[in-house]
Amino acid sequence: MLIIDALLQGLLIGLLFALVALGLTIIFGVMDIVNFAHGEFLMLGMYAVYWTNYFLNIDPLLALPVSAALGVILGLASYYLLISYLLRGPAIAQLFGTFGLMLFLQYLAMFLFSADYRMIERGFLVGKSISFGPFVFEATKLAAGVLSLISFAVVYYFLYKTKLGKALQATAINKEAATYMGIKTEKMNAIAWAIGGGTVGIAGGLLVNFYYAYPMVGILFVMIAFACVALGGFGSVKGVFFAGLLIGVLEMIFPVFGHLVGSDFLGPHFKFTVVYLAYFIIVVVRPQGLFGWKN
Amino acid sequence: MEKLKDAFDFSDFSRSERIGFIIFTIFLFIFPWLGVSSFAKTVMIQFMLFSLFGMGWNTIGGYGGQVELGKAQYVGIGAYTVALMMVWWKVPFWISMPIGVLIALGYSFIIGYPLFRLKGHYFAIATICTSLVLKDIFDNWALVGAAKGIELPIHDHPDFLYMQFKSDTYYYYFIMALFYIAIFYMNWFRKSKLGYQLRMIKDDEDAAESLGIDIRWCKIKAYSIASAFVAVGGGFMAVYNLYIDPASVMELSLSIKIALMAMLGGAASMWGPIIGAAFLVPLDRFLGSWLGGHKGLTGIDYMIYAMLIMIVSAYQPRGIWGIIEDLRKRGK
Amino acid sequence: MAFLDVENVVKDFGGLVANNDISFQIEKNEIVGLIGPNGAGKTTLFNCIVGYYKPDKGKIRFKGKDITGFKPFQTSREGIGRTFQIMKVTTGLTVHENVMVGAFLRTEKRAEADKEASEIIEFLGLSHIKDYHINELPIAIQRKVGLARALATKPELLMLDEVASGLNHKETEEMVELLKRLNVEKHITIFLIEHIMEMVMTVSGRVIVLDSGIKIAEGPPEDIVKNPEVIKAYLGERYAKGK
Structure with missing residues (x-):
């Protein structure tokens, strides 16, 4: 019973993980760059909803557009002000550049909002729970899972069914060929960053309903996202969805498993250690990911 | 013999570099006697410590061109070995420090073997992961003090065996000795077979392989050298701070700082890591103490720091040393 | 015992057979050319010998030693040098x-x-x-x-990948001279993949022709240019028309 409960909880949080990782994998696919500041976009998305709720007393779920808009702006600003310059340099400079962005946003948040832990306290769903038979879910988590799924589906539809989305895919598969077809790489890059920022902004807005926002929260989730992206195969959108679910389940099952065998070493402290290890093992053993298509 | 000669031979540097190096050395020697504050001495110690870290990183990260972001785990291994052996069995520093280095070497081979199947981003993220795993374990492992960390027993009187002194000046000269050993080692390293092979690997892996270079093995060797360097620094941190915890010796931000200093100063150059540390350590410290202390200004120091990183990455990825070299070329 | 012995090498890229049962030998101090139209499997064969690919079937021996499946750095240590196009x-x-x-x-x-x-x-x-x-x-x-x-x-065997491509006439001639000098003065055996016919014909003592992954001819340059199979497969498109 405990296991099934953990499985369901894991799937729910996994949907959110998939949404967090979605932007990372799109950006990686389109331009082969790893955005270390992705977690900070998430963090700022969390704050956006938190403060909208705090000052304007708007329900956190209705404040989602604020975090989405902030995410898009952050993505575009990062691309035009930093990334487009980094692209001219070597890979190492790209990594450090986004690292710099990560640090900058972390301490900007520290400066603006202090290191305090903040979580939504007022909201329609906050504190409520919904039960299906023997299984009880926090309403906020359930909403986060459902809305993540919807957001993911919208982006998926955009990528695979619209002309612009297909152009983006073409760039991801073969930049040169896409250029010959008249697709502007620069524009596609910007779109990738806008989507990347927007989706992770929404994810942040959902997350703050049941998880604390603090300036350093990003690193934890960016590592989870890296694991998802690696597991799904770098650049794969379908892959990252299933990988998110898998990592979510792994993270929830692990402590339960530890509890069952009565071992402290398998306790909840290590649930993220498992994620790091998972990343390491996946990329070493199967670099193309479980569902990978792009090597 | 030839190795020793190479280590002390700076003849291929320009005259101004050599003169600068000598002046700098004299300055370091007399610095503690200039009547400086203990804060300034601390900053200088930190500067030399981070130069040591940066020079170590430069083997694999600079010359080898691998984005290595997990050095903190080896600082941790060095520091914890010294601290634990002292607390548990009263082992003197001079024995525990080399043991720490050996453990770091062994561990780096075990980690390095799978790690260097990876390239590019995959590799960079994997190095972070390995370091975080070790930190998580130490954070929760009661035997080694978990997140609380360990305090080293303080002796009543100065003790050379355990590297305990009342005055910072002793630590200053000790880290200075390590700093110079590192410089001479790097001066040999950059001219060694491994040094050349690594630079080839950085330039063009396919070509390197066609010239009979076992790429993976070369990278593992360089990674282990870097790890050993960093573990020495970790051992020093334990006796100098007399207190260590996973947050201070194994944190991701430490790994990043090590790599950043070397890169900002100029990766794959002899002076780069030193310049980077000379620039960033004081900046970090002074910004921290001026701005960080003021209520409401927390974080500004790091924001300036991060801005610098972004600007250098975007405009001159070869770092400060790259800028100097460009200026020199233009001057000619 | 041949200096380089390639025996029944097969390389299959998931259904696309790039090299099908290829065998040939090179003796010490020879200069041998490998030609064929685009997609004939020249580069694949080259990479199988040098070690970038592992052949699916067959054996490669160098100086009598089995080097099948050796990595590039290992073949280099054995004495096989290579250049890149x-x-x-x-x-x-x-x-x-x-x-x-x-x-x-x-x-x-x-x-x-x-x-x-x-x-x-x-x-x-x-x-x-x-x-x-x-x-x-x-x-x-x-x-x-x-x-x-x-x-x-x-190296004792030097493998050259399209060493003359992108060079003008004079530069190509210089390269030919250089290769001959290496062969005579340094006793280096040379195996070259080439697209430029003139170059191969002037420098090689023997030529091997691949087409669609199969070896279709082997012999001295003067025979190769007359070989109907070769003319059809390769020369046809470039030479036969005019003559």
Whole structure:
């Protein structure tokens, strides 16, 4: 019973993980760059909803557009002000550049909002729970899972069914060929960053309903996202969805498993250690990911 | 013999570099006697410590061109070995420090073997992961003090065996000795077979392989050298701070700082890591103490720091040393 | 015992058979050319010998030693040198340092590698550009640097990938002279993949022709140009029309 409960909880949080990782994998696919500041976009998305709720007393779920808009702006600003310059340099400079962005946003948040832990306290769903038979879910988590799924589906539809989305895919598969077809790489890059920022902004807005926002929260989730992206195969959108679910389940099952065998070493402290290890093992053993298509 | 000669031979540097190096050395020697504050001495110690870290990183990260972001785990291994052996069995520093280095070497081979199947981003993220795993374990492992960390027993009187002194000046000269050993080692390293092979690997892996270079093995060797360097620094941190915890010796931000200093100063150059540390350590410290202390200004120091990183990455990825070299070329 | 013995090599890329049951031998001190139209499987065969690919079937022996499935660095250590058609234009090492890295394969001492590199650079007439970086050099010189680098590993068999592509007529002639000199003076066996027919015909003592992954002909250049199979497969498109 405990296991099934953990499985369901894991799937729910996994949907959110998939949404967090979605932007990372799109950006990686389109331009082969790893955005270390992705977690900070998430963090700022969390704050956006938190403060909208705090000052304007708007329900956190209705404040989602604020975090989405902030995410898009952050993505575009990062691309035009930093990334487009980094692209001219070597890979190492790209990594450090986004690292710099990560640090900058972390301490900007520290400066603006202090290191305090903040979580939504007022909201329609906050504190409520919904039960299906023997299984009880926090309403906020359930909403986060459902809305993540919807957001993911919208982006998926955009990528695979619209002309612009297909152009983006073409760039991801073969930049040169896409250029010959008249697709502007620069524009596609910007779109990738806008989507990347927007989706992770929404994810942040959902997350703050049941998880604390603090300036350093990003690193934890960016590592989870890296694991998802690696597991799904770098650049794969379908892959990252299933990988998110898998990592979510792994993270929830692990402590339960530890509890069952009565071992402290398998306790909840290590649930993220498992994620790091998972990343390491996946990329070493199967670099193309479980569902990978792009090597 | 030839190795020793190479280590002390700076003849291929320009005259101004050599003169600068000598002046700098004299300055370091007399610095503690200039009547400086203990804060300034601390900053200088930190500067030399981070130069040591940066020079170590430069083997694999600079010359080898691998984005290595997990050095903190080896600082941790060095520091914890010294601290634990002292607390548990009263082992003197001079024995525990080399043991720490050996453990770091062994561990780096075990980690390095799978790690260097990876390239590019995959590799960079994997190095972070390995370091975080070790930190998580130490954070929760009661035997080694978990997140609380360990305090080293303080002796009543100065003790050379355990590297305990009342005055910072002793630590200053000790880290200075390590700093110079590192410089001479790097001066040999950059001219060694491994040094050349690594630079080839950085330039063009396919070509390197066609010239009979076992790429993976070369990278593992360089990674282990870097790890050993960093573990020495970790051992020093334990006796100098007399207190260590996973947050201070194994944190991701430490790994990043090590790599950043070397890169900002100029990766794959002899002076780069030193310049980077000379620039960033004081900046970090002074910004921290001026701005960080003021209520409401927390974080500004790091924001300036991060801005610098972004600007250098975007405009001159070869770092400060790259800028100097460009200026020199233009001057000619 | 042949110097290089390729026996029934098969390389299959998931249904696309790039090399189908290819066998041939090269004797010491020969210069052998490998030609064929685009997609004939030349580069695949080359990569199987050098070690970038592992053949699915078959054996490759070098000086009697089975080197099937050896990695590129291992074949290099055995004495097989190679050049690249496209040199990566790098900014790190200078020409001299590039050649030194090659020389370090056979020595631990820097002084020796340094001396060896200088000699090879001198031999190839590259002394005037030894402190340049590869990105600063024209393509013909880049090729020679690649050659110098490979020579520094003291190869007994030198495998050259399209060493004349992108070179003008005069540069090609120079390259032919150079290869002949290497063959005669340094006793290096040469195996070259080439697209430019004239070059192969003038320099090679023997030519092997691939088409669609199969060896269709082998023999002295003067026979090859008359071989109807070859004319149909390869020469047909370029020579037969005009003649």
